[in-house]
Amino acid sequence: MENLIPLTLGIGPGSIALIGVVALIIFGPKKLPELGRAAGQTLKEFKSATNGIMEDDKDKKDETKEK
Structure with missing residues (x-):
């Protein structure tokens, strides 16, 4: 599935340095x-949760196709 939101969100290197x-x-x-570690752990948990939800949806779609 394609990413709907670009990874960088249009932020350039100058903006990142300023931030x-x-x-x-x-x-x-x-x-x-x-703060960086906490943000990284939060992002990792969020990605893990969204991947789990996507897998559940995929499994449900496969089950409905089989019926």
Whole structure:
């Protein structure tokens, strides 16, 4: 299935650098790695959950085709 939302969402390297600098100013260098890890774990769990839902839908479609 095609991705409906582009991975980068049209954000260029300059915008990413600006976001990084602003985050560094707001949260500080000690807190930033913790926030990055938490965001990564959340994204991983979200992807896992959506893949599970997609597999369930695929299984249901296969069952209805067999009947």
